[in-house]
Amino acid sequence: MLVYVPPPLRSYTKNAHQVNAAGSTLDEILWQLDQSYPGIRFRIIDEQDRVRRHIKLFVNEELTEDLATPVQAGGRIHIICALSGG
Amino acid sequence: MAATFRSTLLIGTRKGAFILRSDGKRKKWKLSKPIFLGHIVHHIVQDPRAPKTLLMACKTGHLGPTVLRSSDLGKTWQEAAKPPAFHKAPEGQKGRVVDHIFWLTPGHASEPSVWYAGSSPQGLFRSEDAGITWEGVAGFNENPMLDTWTGGEKDGTPDGPKLHSIIIDPRDAKHMYMGCSSGGVFESLDKGKSWTPVNQGCAADFLPVKDPEFGHDPHCVRQHALMPDRLYQQNHCGIYRMDATERKWIRIGNNMPTKTGDIGFPIVLHPHDPDTVWVFPMDGTEVWPRTSPDGRPAVYTTRNAGKSWHRLDKGFPKNQAWFTVFRQAMTCDDHAKVGIYLGNTAGEIWGSVNEGKIWNCLVRNLPKIHSVEVAKQ
Secondary structure, X not given: OEEEOOHHHOOOOOOOOEEEOOOOEHHHHHXXXXXXXXXXXXXXXXXXXXXXXXXXXXXXXXXXOOOOOEOOOOOEEEXXXXXXXX | OOOOOOOEEEEEEOOXXXXXXXOOOOOOEEEOOOEOOOOEEEEEEXXXXXXXXXXXXXXXXXXXXXXXXXXXXXXXXEEOOEOOOOOOOOOOOOOOOOOEEEEEEEOOOOOOOOEEEXXXXXXXXXXXXXXXXXXXXXXXXOOOOHHHHHOOOOOOEOOEOEEEEEEEOOOOOOOEEEEEEOEEEEEEOOOOOOOEEOOOOOOOOOOOOOOOOOOEOEEEEEEXXXXXXXXXXXXXOEEEEEEOOOOOEEEHXXXXXXXXXXXXXXXXXXXXXXXXXXXXXXXOOOOOOOOOHHHOOOEEEEOOOOOOOEEEOOOOOOOOOOOOOOOEOEEEOOOOOOOEEEEOOOOOEEEEOOOOOOOEEEEOOOOOEEEEEEEOO
């Protein structure tokens, strides 16, 4: 699965804009992403497994807050940093 | 050889951290490039047990909170492998989320790898590996009295409720104090397993209850290293001193000039004299502007443990200066002639190398300053 990485998280991915991560749900993909880039998941998902306030997750073109959302092979994940003020 | 009095300041701001280093006379100061520019840094602290180590509490507008660690005085940084976080709540319960790490305190000298962190909302965390992994202190975070003590998440500062002023008694690693805004001052004799409110004598005039046991708003609590039974606090409701043996706060701010009042955020203790204290009063009237009273900034000092106070404003703007100094943003070094330093919400660092008699602006045009701590290099 291709994951789009926004600029505030690229220090984890050595500035890669897109990375690959495997999994059949959004949750599995984010955990796999964390295996490859330690610490990245906690910056976007809190300790109660909720998407952080100024983060939006898209599976393909669908916005979701449900980490159990299934992701089909060849799908794309977009991590978006929403507006968060000055 | 002439003595040198070099000082280094660690500055946490709304938009990153900076390090400000003086020459041997504390006359010339050199500012570092920004460290983690754009990150919200609430506290950056040196480890006195391993002086090349710095810990920094930060987050960004988008990303969750974390702790960064440097073992080369800020040249390079590594993120905590397990940052402070509350326990996952059982299914169906809401659970708490750390919004930001607000306060960092190195542990006791006998425990060289221990650090403590205080969060917003109020949480206490401990690291036993020099800040790499963190666990919640269950005696506070899971305490059945927590919501009662702190009033829940609604009862805090505009930036959220805070746990701050984590103090480790230099005589005993198990003896701790900490402050909760709101909640009050709490003491533990067993390294955080249990906590007792220590607020007798302290006002909480925003509460409907007279002389409550808890629910107060300590802004900054300090213990004197040379006289550990003496504590001072700058509270939402005045300036206090407590001799721990008596366990009762005395409002020494009553001796401040009435027009200035005794409201503020920080309080700084003289490292060599337990009777000398500095505060930076702010306007706590009506809607709480939290700016210098009448727009005329001044530090006030007592040399007799609060019996009398003196205004120290030489060098500060004479009028129309409306800045605020946050609770971690005022500190001192420990040279024979003590240097005092403060950072304000207007991005200025002010310093005095003669115990407050004359103030100079050391740096301007920084982002809003959250914290200023002294480091040794």
